[in-house]
Amino acid sequence: FNRKYLKEQVVKVDLLTARYGDTVVSRKIMEAKNHPDTKALADELQAELFLGWLASE
Known part of the structure; x- marks a missing residue:
């Protein structure tokens, strides 16, 4: 999609x-x-979530 x-x-x-x-x-x-199977994706999603929170302030 992207x-x-x-x-x-x-x-x-x-x-x-x-x-x-x-x-x-x-x-x-x-x-x-x-x-272990989902850690990499979770790290990526967590970074996106934090960046989104920071950008909204």
Whole structure:
């Protein structure tokens, strides 16, 4: 999707938080960080979430 619409980049964590809310997504990210198979994705999502919070202030 992002390759096709380069000017309209979609951040994965934004899609998740819009659907489930910051609290649920944050909790799920913390759970995912405890599993080796999902840790890398959780780290990426956590960074996106933090950057989004900082940008909104």
